[in-house]
Amino acid sequence: MLFSGFALQRRLLVAVLAGLLVAIPAVIASAQPAPITRDIAGSKDHPLVPRYEGSLIIGYKTDRFAEVDIPMGPSVNPGVEKRRFERVDAAEGARTRLLYVAPPKRTSLEVMRNYKEALLADGFKTLFECSRDTCGDSIELPFLEFNPSRQLTDSQVTEFAFSANVVDQRLLVVKLDRPQGPVHVIVFTAHQDNVANPTAGGRVAVFVDVVESGTMEKRMVTVQAPEMAMNLGRDGKQAIYGIYFDFDKADIKPESKPQLEEMAKLLQANPGLKVYIAGHTDNQGALDYNVGLSQRRAEAVVRALAMQYGIAAARLTARGLGPLAPVTSNATEDGRAKNRRVELVQQ
Template sequence: MEQPPFHRSPHTAVQDVPDRNAGGDRQIKVLWASRTSPEPVSTPVQGQDDGTVALAPRHGHDGRAIRRFLEGRMSHGRLAVAVLAGALLLPAGAVAQQEVAGARDFPLIKRYEGSRLIGYESRPFDTVKLIVGKLTLGDNGQPAPAAVRELEGRHTRLLYLAPSQRSSLEVFRNYENELAAKGFTVLFKCSGEEQCESVGAEIYRVLYPPTKALQNNELSKVAFNVPAEPHYLAATLSRPEGAVAVSLYVAVDRSTAFPETKDRVAVLLDVVEDKPMEAKMVTVDAATMAKDIAATGRVAVYGLYFDTDKADLKQESAPSLAEIGKLLKAQPDLKVYIVGHTDNVGGFDYNMSLSQLRAKSVVDQLVQSFGISPDRLKPAGAGLIAPVAPNDDDAGRSKNRRVEIVKQ
């Protein structure tokens, strides 16, 4: 069967890729399409002799899937043409790109010697899901980690390109040693595809999908295009000025379409500092609390803050605690339940226990700091069973994390 002609445009390029199954003697012709191409990206992948047609996926980095398809086709002596929907064609100027302007290393963690900082982003307050378990394919067909920790705080994301002729293991071990020297505790660590991920649930799909790719330059957009030899760890460090959590992902890029990243190790470092969100909500004062309790029998308080996965009240909670103390002193006959509520991150039993412990922390502070009789206060944990908003996004989850004062 005659091979169909290539469809060429300013958004595509053809590349000859050596066929490893044939010792490199044969070539696979690959038609690469830009992620920003306005043309359809479901172009057929057609065999030379039997007319079999497959479609390249429409979304996301899927270099491995295309590579597996091509290798399978060539192992039977066929020539294939493919479209990689997740790829970007690097302009000529991309090869000489320098470090991101205005970016800097995270002060606590050194970079691997000779690396270039090609991607950078810093957010004053963000929610980050820290992967602390192997990824498998969920019932919904999406990658799902065995366990996650949801963190909030200042989020710094750094993307490095290591020097050539370095293995992903060497780079990973250097970072691992650096974190250990700084006192970090490793929560989860894996090396290789067997330990870290499953087919269809590769770790890069969660950490660096197209929707999360740093947009600093063309190199940052195509990082981890066809990642191999992955290594990952999650670690935390406790310190007086606030805890720090780190997500480290290291892999070598096997894509042959982009010379600047070909066979180079990329390092994705996410750092979350436990810093309070800038307070924009007005603290509910004692008078407002009294009115709400008189009208509905309860009042929700959002100005009580806790460290992630902990029950200890943070210093930023002082103004709201003072108003609760003022309310109780103004009404000496008032007895209340202090009820803790959580979002749906984590298991049922875990959240029930955590909400109970947090409620008890509030009661303890009211007794110790404001002299409220413990007979007037009863802590209770409602966990995740009484949401006031959907838990589908960060905004909803933040509304559900609250403490309520309920009249007995």
């Protein structure tokens, strides 16, 4: 009886081990990344930029309005984690970011040449282009890894594009002038590996960044002087969205004049009123830099009110708060737009 029980246990153990030997390969196989066979759900080509034939979209994101740095020179490396472009311009407008993987056995040169020929044939003009060493030091790093606004992080496959063995880097920046505003297209190609999904590596990846200027929805209206007076009396502050600045600069744009005039009317009608002019940014970029930028912008508003409208400078105090006092989350472009503002705060 003892022997038969031992034999039974042994048979059960053998059966379990046999089952494990069958199951383990299946588990390992199921853990492998699925091959990329189709575009990700919800993605589509930008209507102005055709894809390289046979490519598949693995990353896709759109913003109704965004600020975008436009590379206009090679990558430089002044220190650890400080790689940047020798020169950048700025554009703002509706933005589309696309990440493709090209078919296997294509070269970066072949893919880029197809993009360039197609874009130039549609009327785009070349602003900047480079390849390999002429692109500078590891151009994929300032382009993606050190550029959170460009990097796509919806999945590990997109986050780890260009993550290993990046060679034959090529960058193309083109512009199309239109009556409603210019369109900038940035195309970056390189042969690369993807540590998150080998099926996305060992081939050329293509990053396309499209910025359509002149497409912002004008939803922020000029705040009139009586309304500002009422809100200051009730809340002690007034958010202002009608003061416009060039991207990354403190120069006030001419279209800010209607709002400046209303601010001046408020101060002229209330000669005892003293206010802080508080500058605010979103959370994109380094904290110290954003605080400094918001301070310069607040100072620019003070100068405009004093020099153009005769408001005593002693009544105006500029303070830059950067991203430290948001009115809403910075997780979306709509939220970031609301956080980029000037505020009047009653002293």
